[in-house]
Amino acid sequence: xxxxxxxxxxxxxxxxxxxxxxxxxxxxxxxxxxxxxxxxxxxxxxxxxxxxxxxxxxxxxxxxxxxxxxxxxxxxxxxxxxxxxxxxxxxxxxxxxxxxxxxxxxxxxxxxxxxxxxxxxxxxxxxxxxxxxxxxxxxxxxxxxxxxxxxxxxxxxxxxxxxxxxxxxxx
Amino acid sequence: xxxxxxxxxxxxxxxxxxxxxxxxxxxxxxxxxxxxxxxxxxxxxxxxxxxxxxxxxxxxxxxxxxxxxxxxxxxxxxxxxxxxxxxxxxxxxxxxxxxxxxxxxxxxxxxxxxxxxxxxxxxxxxxxxxxxxxxxxxxxxxxxxxxxxxxxxxxxxxxxxxxxxxxxxxxxxxxxxxxxxxxxxxxxxxxxxxxxxxxxxxxxxxxxxxxxxxxxxxxxxxxxxxxxxxxxxxxxxxxxxxxxxxxxxxxxxxxxxxxxxxxxxxxxxxxxxxxxxxxxxxxxxxxxxxxxxxxxxxxxxxxxxxxxxxxxxxxxxxxxxxxxxxxxxxxxxxxxxxxxxxxxxxxxxxxxxxxxxxxxxxxxxxxxxxxxxxxxxxxxxxxxxxxxxxxxxxxxxxxxxxxxxxxxxxxxxxxxxxxxxxxxxxxxxxxxxxxxxxxxxxx
Numbered sequence: 001x002x003x004x005x006x007x008x009x010x011x012x013x014x015x016x017x018x019x020x021x022x023x024x025x026x027x028x029x030x031x032x033x034x035x036x037x038x039x040x041x042x043x044x045x046x047x048x049x050x051x052x053x054x055x056x057x058x059x060x061x062x063x064x065x066x067x068x069x070x071x072x073x074x075x076x077x078x079x080x081x082x083x084x085x086x087x088x089x090x091x092x093x094x095x096x097x098x099x100x101x102x103x104x105x106x107x108x109x110x111x112x113x114x115x116x117x118x119x120x121x122x123x124x125x126x127x128x129x130x131x132x133x134x135x136x137x138x139x140x141x142x143x144x145x146x147x148x149x150x151x152x153x154x155x156x157x158x159x160x161x162x163x164x165x166x167x168x169x170x171x
Numbered sequence: 172x173x174x175x176x177x178x179x180x181x182x183x184x185x186x187x188x189x190x191x192x193x194x195x196x197x198x199x200x201x202x203x204x205x206x207x208x209x210x211x212x213x214x215x216x217x218x219x220x221x222x223x224x225x226x227x228x229x230x231x232x233x234x235x236x237x238x239x240x241x242x243x244x245x246x247x248x249x250x251x252x253x254x255x256x257x258x259x260x261x262x263x264x265x266x267x268x269x270x271x272x273x274x275x276x277x278x279x280x281x282x283x284x285x286x287x288x289x290x291x292x293x294x295x296x297x298x299x300x301x302x303x304x305x306x307x308x309x310x311x312x313x314x315x316x317x318x319x320x321x322x323x324x325x326x327x328x329x330x331x332x333x334x335x336x337x338x339x340x341x342x343x344x345x346x347x348x349x350x351x352x353x354x355x356x357x358x359x360x361x362x363x364x365x366x367x368x369x370x371x372x373x374x375x376x377x378x379x380x381x382x383x384x385x386x387x388x389x390x391x392x393x394x395x396x397x398x399x400x401x402x403x404x405x406x407x408x409x410x411x412x413x414x415x416x417x418x419x420x421x422x423x424x425x426x427x428x429x430x431x432x433x434x435x436x437x438x439x440x441x442x443x444x445x446x447x448x449x450x451x452x453x454x455x456x457x458x459x460x461x462x463x464x465x466x467x468x469x470x471x472x473x474x475x476x477x478x479x480x481x482x483x484x485x486x487x488x489x490x491x492x493x494x495x496x497x498x499x500x501x502x503x504x505x506x507x508x509x510x511x512x513x514x515x516x517x518x519x520x521x522x523x524x525x526x527x528x529x530x531x532x533x534x535x536x537x538x539x540x541x542x543x544x545x546x547x548x549x550x551x552x553x554x555x556x557x558x559x560x561x562x563x564x565x566x567x568x569x570x571x572x573x574x575x576x577x578x579x580x581x582x583x584x585x586x587x588x589x590x591x592x593x594x595x596x597x598x599x600x601x602x603x604x605x606x607x608x609x610x611x612x613x614x
Contacts, residue, residue, distance in 0.1 A: 033341050034363075035255075035381045041363035042346050046305075073364075080365040080524075082347030083305050095306075099267035100468050101426045101500055103514040137349050137518060138267040138468075139306055142498070143424065143432035152308045 017058025019066075023047050027066055037067045041077050045084050054085040082136070090125045090132035092170040096148035099138035105145040111135075113160035117167060131170070178436075180205055181406070184398035185391070185420060186436040189278055195313045198320040201281040207326060209397030213289040214334040221293040221400070228399045228407045229418035234261055234352075234389030235467060235495045236572075237484045240396075246376040247294045247384050257385040258296035258338075259361070260287060260393055262303040262310070263345055263352040267468035267518060268500045271422040271434055272390035276303070276310035279394070280317035284340065286393035288326065289400060291338045294386050299340045302357050305347060314342050349522035353571045354387045355379075356524065367526040368571035395419055415440025417483040425451035427501035428458050434498070437482075443499060444478035451501075458503035462587060466495020468515055469576025471583035472502075491583065508588040509595055512581055513541040519577035530574035533564050537581065544595030554592050557585060 026047050030040040041063065048059045055078055064071040078084045094114065098107055111122065114133060118126050125132040141147040144156035155166055178187040188196050188204045196204070213221050226241025247256065260283065264272040276283060287299050303311055318340055321327045329337050343361055345351050351360045355369035358380050379385020399407050399419075408418045417439040423446055424434040430452030437446065443465065447453065454460050462472045465482065471492035473480075480486045487494045502511065520534035537560050543549045561582040564574040585592060 033343075034361075035383075036362065038363040039361060042360070043344075046344075046346060067363075069363075076365055077363065080348065081345070084346050098514070099518055100511065100515050101268050103511065104427050104500070104502065104506055136306070136347070137265055137522060138269065140264055140270040140273045142268050142270050142426040142500070143434060145426070149306060 017052075017056045017062065019048070019059065019062040020051060023051055024066060027063070031067070038069050038073070041067055041069065041074055042081065042084075045074070045078050045081075049084060053091070054088050088125070088129075090129050092131050092151055094131055094133050094148060094150050095136040095139075096133075097137070097139045097141070097146065098135040101138070101142040102145040102147060107146040109160050110146050110148070110158050110163065113163050117164060131167070176435075180398070181402070182410075183420065183436045184402070184410075185275065185279075185282070185394055185422065188282070193278060195278050195280060195317075198281060198317070198324060201279075205401060206281055206397075207285055209400035210285055210288050210326065211332065212400045213292050214332060214336055218293050218295055221289065224404060225293070225396060225399055227404045230392065230395050230399065230407075231417060231484060232389055233391035233395070233421065233496070235266065235469070235493070237494060240388060240392050243376070243388070244290070244294050244386060246374065247386060248377060253384055254295070254297075255383045256294055256296040257380045257383055258287060258291040258294055258299035259357070259380065259385060259387045260299070260301040260390055261352060261354065261357060261387050262301050262307070262390045263357060264307070264390070265304055265349045265352055266496055267515075268426060268464065269467055269496045269498050270426075271424070271496065271498060273307060273310060274422070274434060275390055275394050276307065277313055280310075280313040281321070282394045282397060283314065283390055284317050284321050284327070286396040287340055288321075288331065288338055289396050290386070290388065290393055291340075292336055294384075296386070297337055297339070299338065300343045300361060300380075301340070302351070302361055303342055303344050304351070305345045307344075311342055311344055318342065348524070349518075350524045350571075350573060353573065356571065357387060358385060365524070367524050368573075370570055391422060410438050411440050411483075412438040413440035413442065413481040415481050415483040416485050421482070421497050423482055424498040425501055426498065427463075428455045428503050429453065429501050430455055439483045440481040440486075442479050443482055446482070446499065447478060447501065454501065454503060458505065460501055461504045461506065462502045462508075462584075464495075464500045464502075464580065465492050466497045466499065468518065469493075469572075469579055470495040471579045472587060473583075474587060493579070507545075508584050508591045509541060509545045512584050513538065513545050515580050516541055516577060519573065523573060527569040527571075527574070529564050529568045530577075533560050533574065534577055536560060537578075544592055547595050547597055549592075549596040551596060553596060554585060554589070557581060557592075561585075 027044040030043045031037045044063045049055050060071050060074045064074045122133050122135050139147050141156050146158045147156045180187050222244045230240045231237045291299050350356045351366045353368050356366040360366040375385040410419050420436050421439050423437045425447050426432045435450050460475050464470050465487050473492050477490050484494045516537045520538050523530045523534050525531045540553050561578040564578045566575045
């Protein structure tokens with residue numbers, strides 16, 4: 001039984017992704033800051049991520065169309081940079097510093113406590129989708145370590161006993 | 172900056188304007204405190220004169236490598252037909268143990284903007300970018316506001332202060348990855364590509380962003396420029412102490428388990444002991460200094476006996492390390508060196524861009540060996556394997572300085588604390604075979 005081969009193509013709405021007019025405009029605006037539209041690719045990914053929480057496949061295609069560069073190049077950039085998420089993440093992103101000065105001031109105790117509170121390991125998201133826990137390199141607060149960021153907020157001089165209070169602020 | 176030091180424009184050119192309440196210094200206040208005088212002076216001069224002045228002042232790059240800033244500027248092509256040039260500020264501060272550029276950008280954004288305008292005039296750039304790491308949210312906000320203020324005051328844009336000079340400045344924020352701080356990787360990232368370093372030559376001065384002549388300088392280097400224009404070469408050279416051959420002041424600090432970790436603007440040549448004991452308040456109760464890194468994760472460890480060295484490029488290099496960012500890190504006697512090195516090499520292995528094989532494969536290998544030694548499961552030959560990796564990842568084997576920087580702390584830790592590594596080697600080798608002296612290190 002010879003079935004005709006069905007060619008599956010990735011369409012704009014393959015995962016229901018629609019680039020909003022506001023995001024498209026923001027990306028258009030970014031393009032003008034550079035000699036070449038490609039330079040806006042990282043910012044474009046960040047714009048999409050800001051409105052969707054992460055970067056779905058459809059967004060890669062939409063950005064490649066808007067910037068006139070291959071989708072594979074956009075994907076290459078999206079997977080290279082650690083702050084671009086190609087899979088769904090939690091509503092709040094916890095990024096704890098695991099670099100050398102925080103090693104001395106004791107980030108391991110902080111991670112252990114976070115793992116206990118959230119019941120997840122680094123790289124995972126809580127089942128209720130509230131938090132994603134990620135390590136990050138030096139946050140430039142070495143005189144106030146251990147340190148972490150939750151979304152855009154920086155928290156310094158962490159001690160395991162005050163973590164519950166900090167997490168409480170992010171519902 | 173909590174110490175009550177009497178700071179003046181003559182003694183603390185980078186930080187004397189800082190406010191007690193740690194709020195940013197905006198345009199009006201900045202101008203009251205000699206702000207943008209340097210730009211006025213620079214614009215009245217020929218670009219080559221500005222380059223000459225910064226060269227004569229002896230300013231060396233504050234990002235870690237210490238390349239003379241004026242010399243870097245003078246490498247821009249003389250060919251006037253190459254008229255599209257870029258001035259880029261490397262504000263991708265991510266070196267573990269470094270927190271200096273953050274302070275300047277958050278609290279003194281106009282100092283950086285002023286420095287960028289002068290630099291752009293010197294190298295004849297019409298457009299500039301501040302490449303800022305994505306996590307520095309407050310710095311991005313403050314720099315953007317400062318740029319808007321400067322634009323409204325006619326200090327940026329077309330015909331700056333009626334001089335005929337045009338310059339537009341953008342803040343470009345990154346999306347993570349330490350390697351973006353490497354000058355050519357930064358240019359690739361700015362162009363919207365993966366941040367792999369480029370092969371050199373050609374150097375960015377000839378072919379940088381979009382193939383155009385480009386100059387990349389660190390935040391603190393650029394922030395030194397306005398006062399050099401304002402107060403001159405002799406004053407700048409005279410700031411130094413302890414017979415140092417380097418010039419000017421430097422943001423220096425000590426972190427780790429010291430009483431008062433922090434950041435201070437000090438003359439080049441200030442001894443590490445003075446910073447540790449007088450400013451950082453010495454080691455915490457019950458802790459002794461075991462070793463220290465003078466300037467970031469990628470610098471060789473030094474011993475307590477080296478504390479009396481003047482902190483400058485020449486003296487620290489003679490002792491077998493590098494000044495780097497001059498933000499030192501104290502390691503106390505309770506810290507195990509193998510665990511510390513495992514942490515450092517995990518960082519470098521994770522942040523390798525993967526472009527060159529020695530770096531991509533060698534660094535995870537070192538992590539594997541260090542983990543085994545840390546757990547007391549090291550095998551005879553493991554230390555030799557680490558030493559061999561230090562040689563294979565030395566300068567000249569990779570496109571950029573990432574891997575060479577990664578092995579600097581490793582080679583010096585093995586040199587000074589070999590017994591701690593030996594303590595993690597247990598029993599006989601159970602590897603099946605040796606490959607020319609390299610242990611396969613099976614899991």
